[in-house]
Amino acid sequence: MTLPLPPRAREIQARVRAFVDRDLIPWEVHAEMHDGLVPDEVWQQMKAGARDAGLYNMDIPESLGGRGYSLLEQAVAQEQIGRVTNGLGWCSNNPQRWMLEACSDYQIETWIKPIIADRKHECYAITEAEAGSDVDAIRSTARRDGDTYILNGEKWHVTSGNLADFMFFQAKIDGGPNAGAHALFFVDQGTPGIELVRTPAYAHNYRAHHPIYRFHDVRVPVANRIGEEGDGMDFTYAWFRYERLMIAARCCGAAERLIEEATAFAKARIVFGEPLIEKQAVQFMLADSATELFAARLMVHEVARAIDAGADLKTAHAQCSMAKLYASEMAGRVADRAVQIFGGRGYMRENVAERFFRELRVDRIWEGASEIQRLIIANGINKRGVRSMVE
Structure with a gap:
């Protein structure tokens, strides 16, 4: 395309x-x-x-x-x-x-x-056992003690934690005039008080793991706080906007690869004396997949163009959610169809459709589940009107 x-x-x-x-x-x-x-x-x-x-x-x-x-x-x-x-x-x-x-x-x-310079690598310690898409529900705390903060809490799904030299740690301020406000901190791996609880196994096989870490009275200098007390969510939102749009972009790439591979297989596979691609049921799956990919890609590109042109930040926030919502769910449907087209081969780990079928599932969860994206979009419509979302 x-x-x-x-x-x-x-x-x-x-x-x-x-x-x-x-x-x-x-x-x-x-x-x-x-x-x-x-x-x-x-x-x-x-x-x-x-x-x-x-x-x-x-x-x-x-x-x-x-x-x-x-x-x-x-x-x-x-x-x-x-x-x-x-x-x-x-x-x-x-x-x-x-x-x-x-x-x-x-x-x-x-x-x-x-x-x-590629000398250090980072990871994000934001999500908690009781606080996923609802970031404001985090229970981790940061208490000011002179020239330091004392950090406590447990963080889940710390992507690339096993490869990282430091973390972005998000917490709520404990005490003082900004009690309850969010703050973000740099925390070096190996700082006393950081405990690796365990490294769960996930559906995908990545070099980057997603460990669980517990922070017990981890002490960091005030100089490690990013911005002011209360700025933490602003930075997290900026990260979410970027990541949501890039997840949507990667979903488009995955969908295209799946369509290419499924099409090539359907052309070569002979069923009842003719190529599988001649079967209308398979043609419809490929047609639906290509159509949805085209729509998702247009959405991703248009949102990116608008942000480059200086789009309103709140509108851009909702439109990044729209792109992630549609592209991630589109890619999931395409993966499911590709597995079906490949048949038994599509259930083999050596097959690209099987791997994407597992790997793409998380794109409807991390950086805000599909349901959260729908709430963000609906909130934008309610506050700014439909035209602001779709023009």
Whole structure:
């Protein structure tokens, strides 16, 4: 499907697609059968290839060593990353622009620039056992004690925690004039009081795990607080907007890969004397899948363009939810149809449809479940009207 992309975005699309096809997809089955891992020398080659493909520091200005991509260009690149399973597309770093806007000079030097240089890696400790999509329900606390804060709480689904050098830890202020307000902190791995509770097994096989951590009287300097007390949710919302749109983009890439693979199989598979693709039932599944992909991709690209053009932040927040909602549910339907087209082969772990069938399911959950996205969208309609959401 050819969409009217600017020349640089089209070039990024072609470059990243070539990298994914050449360097990542051939290792999917190996990763699936080895707990998400590939040989270390291969992983290093993947990281080098990702750097050459322009996947490092896409959201960071060129003045700080980044690519300075627009949001549309990033969405185009992330879509191609979405075409590969087993988290192999996570072989690049991806610090976000909001970090530069929110962090102090000390924090940028200590944590953000090392991410940009690929010397350190981060993870987000936000979700809790009783607080998932409802972030305001978190129970973790941060109590000021002189020049330090004392952090307590338990965090679940800390994606990439096993690979990270530090965490973004979200808590509510305990005591003082801002009691109950959210705050975000840098916390280095290995800080006394951080306990790895366990690392649950998940439906997918990724190199990046999602451990549970318990924080017991973890003491960090005031200088580790990002912004002011009460700013924590603003930064989390910025992260959510970005991640939701990029999840939607990756879902489009996954759907395209599935349609391609299912179509190729249906052309080659002979059933009752003719190619499977000649069967109307299969044609309808492919047609529905392609139509939904086209709609989802248009949505993702248009939301990205609007944000690049300076769209109203609250409208953009709701439209990122719209993109994630539609694209993630679209990709799930496409994966289900692809498994059906492949038949018994589609239930084998070595088959791309089986892997995506498992992996895409979480896109309707993390960074806000589909139900939360619907509430955000409905709230936007209620406050700003239908036209603000759809024009």
